[in-house]
Amino acid sequence: xxxxSIEVNHLVKKYGxxxxxxxxxxxxxxxxxxxxxxxxxxxxxxxxxxxxxLLRKTSGEVKVAGYDVDREPNAVRRKIGFAMxxxxxxxxxxxxxxxxxxxxLYGLSPADARKRAGELLGVVGLSKVADKWxxxxxxxxxxxxxxxxxxxxxxxxxxxxxxxxxxDPQARRIIWDYLRKLNNEGSTVVLTTHYMEEAxxxxxxxxxxxxxTIVRSGTPAKLKAQLGGEQIILTFGSADQAEKAIxxxxxxxxxxxxAVTENRLQATVKEAGKIAPKVITKLESAKLFPASINITQPxxxxxxxxxxxxxxxxxxxxxLIKGRDPFVEGRM
Ligand SMILES: Nc1ncnc2c1ncn2[C@@H]1O[C@H](COP(=O)(O)OP(=O)(O)OP(=O)(O)O)[C@@H](O)[C@H]1O
Ligand SMILES: [Mg+2]
Numbered sequence: 001x002x003x004x005s006i007e008v009n010h011l012v013k014k015y016g017x018x019x020x021x022x023x024x025x026x027x028x029x030x031x032x033x034x035x036x037x038x039x040x041x042x043x044x045x046x047x048x049x050x051x052x053x054l055l056r057k058t059s060g061e062v063k064v065a066g067y068d069v070d071r072e073p074n075a076v077r078r079k080i081g082f083a084m085x086x087x088x089x090x091x092x093x094x095x096x097x098x099x100x101x102x103x104x105l106y107g108l109s110p111a112d113a114r115k116r117a118g119e120l121l122g123v124v125g126l127s128k129v130a131d132k133w134x135x136x137x138x139x140x141x142x143x144x145x146x147x148x149x150x151x152x153x154x155x156x157x158x159x160x161x162x163x164x165x166x167x168d169p170q171a172r173r174i175i176w177d178y179l180r181k182l183n184n185e186g187s188t189v190v191l192t193t194h195y196m197e198e199a200x201x202x203x204x205x206x207x208x209x210x211x212x213t214i215v216r217s218g219t220p221a222k223l224k225a226q227l228g229g230e231q232i233i234l235t236f237g238s239a240d241q242a243e244k245a246i247x248x249x250x251x252x253x254x255x256x257x258x259a260v261t262e263n264r265l266q267a268t269v270k271e272a273g274k275i276a277p278k279v280i281t282k283l284e285s286a287k288l289f290p291a292s293i294n295i296t297q298p299x300x301x302x303x304x305x306x307x308x309x310x311x312x313x314x315x316x317x318x319x320l321i322k323g324r325d326p327f328v329e330g331r332m
Contacts (some may be wrong), residue, residue, distance in 0.1 A: 140171030228298030
């Protein structure tokens with residue numbers, strides 16, 4: 001058995017004449033926490049659906065847990081759990097009933113399904129509301145129940161499509177903690193997100209995806225170091241002072257010209273900690289005294305913009321599937 005949980009080579013998916021996934025290749029090591037970060041319509045859901053055997057690819061090779069998704073789909077299904085972007089719970093049933101039904105569908109005996117459902121309801125903190133209809137659950141509670149459902153057959157690989165979409169920060173954190181715990185206990189996790197904080201907080205390995213293509217991949221730290229550079233931001237008492245500071249600061253930078261917006265001067269540098277004291281000394285000799293000096297690390301969003309020229313959160317209407325509305329579809 002290979003040390004990879006997932007191996008994807010030259011994967012292509014076309015919907016009619018439209019190429020949604022355009023020749024992507026990647027591997028996910030066993031026990032890794034892998035994320036696809038990209039905007040709406042990038043091809044994240046399409047890729048996950050192919051990996052989880054719900055959608056047939058156009059071409060390429062995909063192996064999950066060592067099995068080919070086309071030739072051995074049933075073997076793949078036994079190894080994976082897939083939490084879909086649009087939560088698939090029965091609203092007119094209780095938390096208990098939803099989990100037990102899923103357990104039986106996954107092949108557990110009714111007694112085993114009941115036992116496992118009880119354990120998982122406790123793990124995701126829903127024991128108290130287990131007898132209530134899912135219609136009365138909040139968005140965060142539904143996500144947690146959905147996750148519990150995916151874990152009923154104890155899968156070794158988890159596919160999670162936007163697992164915290166639409167949740168408030170507190171509910172998001174509960175899910176993050178739980179996903180980290182599952183991963184620490186040995187599960188391989190593959191998630192998609194368009195929240196850069198989520199990718200940064202959770203993923204050990206990350207692939208930026210845009211318009212069906214993997215633009216760049218690596219650890220979040222490596223991606224930031226390769227392309228980012230730190231920012232020094234100096235705020236002055238007046239726009240005039242900020243303008244004067246350009247001539248003083250520029251010789252200390254490598255090729256870069258600082259940008260000035262009103263009274264703020266901003267420059268990208270490699271080692272801000274080393275350069276900042278020199279900047280202050282030079283400014284002092286020129287009788288320029290900044291009111292504040294900040295050093296910031298680049299965010300994954302900064303790097304994404306640098307690579308593809310637009311932000312992750314930008315809505316592109318042309319990419320949206322007609323009629324998909326989270327409220328109509330009960331996504332929340
Ligand atoms: N069944 C389909 N038929 C035709 N086009 C589709 C179909 N499903 C998806 N697409 C298109 O393929 C592209 C990729 O869609 P996909 O749902 O994989 O994106 P995504 O990255 O998951 O986006 P989101 O962040 O909005 O969930 C989009 O342009 C979408 O409109
Ligand atoms: Mg999607």
